[in-house]
Amino acid sequence: MHAAGTTGYRALREHAAWIDLSERGKLYATGEDRARLLHAMTTQQVEQMHPGDGCYAFFLNAQGRILGDANLFCLADSFLLDTEPGTRRKLFEHIDRYIIADDVTLEDATERLATVGIEGPDAAAVLEKLGAPAPEAESASLAWGERLVARASSTGAGGFFVILPLPQKDEFIAALDAAGVPRATPDDARTVRIELGHPRYGEEITERYLVQETGQLHAVNFSKGCYLGQEIVERVRSRAQIHRVLRRLEIAGTEAPASGAKLKAADSNNDAGEIASAVFSPALGHIAAMAYVRTPSAEPGTELRWDGALVRVL
DSSP, X not given: OOTTSSHHHHHHHHSOEEEEOTTSEEEEEESTTHHHHHHHHBSSOOTTOOTTOEEEEEEEOTTSBEEEEEEEEEOSSOEEEEEOGGGHHHHXXXXXXXXXXXXXXXXXXXXXXXXXXXXXXXXXXXXXXXTOOOOOSTTXXXXXXXXXXXXXXXXXXXXXXXXXXXXXXXXXXXXXXXTTOOBOOHHHHHHHHHHTTOOOBTTTBOTTSBHHHHTOGGGOOTTSOOOTTHHHHHHHHHHTOOSEEEEXXXXXXXXXXXXXXXXXXXXXXXXXXXXXXXXXXXXTTEEEEEEEEXXXXXXXXXXXXXXXXEEEEO
């Protein structure tokens, strides 16, 4: 019995479900120099953003390795950085280290705010039923009283984050329950995320990898000015040199390989890649996975092997 074959799992794929994302880090940057500082520290064009705009961005070190990722939401007098629970403190300290003569103040608001994801094909209809605004552009946000509604998705299924004062969380979840929106568990969300090939920092994306290897080029503005780690990103781009890339896979069978499991070329015993994450998909009837595949084996349709099982690159 696979736990992900639940109401929440099916709703995420076919309709909409809510996910408790309150552990995600929520950092506010205020002060006159906030846009300039974040522009110099992320892979995105931050200085040209206006209130209501947003983007998905990487924070890199000087060697071009990915320290973390964040959804950046531009508000009237601040930026809100939404990041993974595991990078909340790391990014706070990383940004804080570069505030020298800048007029920038950082606040970690994670403990006083909740985040509830409403994700799936019918997510916008759920917001309409609740009387909430639904931002149209990716990463855009709109105020809803004391709440913020942002177009963002933790699973890749599409949807919205509702960021609200912690004391309002139970009331909001009760309204979702009353509207007939089921809850998706962390296992449900992870299964759908891997099925859809939506990588998460800390699992498929880590400090081990370069930007181009992750394939998440929507996190990078290639025409912006200088930023930390840009030299490496540009060098890789100009030379078109990467030796591995993150790919979605389908694997025959029901027992998912562990992270780090090695893939072999189908016509030889040569190493072809390494599993980053894998899960049995009840909807697809086979194992869905993401893996860093060596570029000669990364073309869609390429057949590989894992422990004797047939693997296909998607």
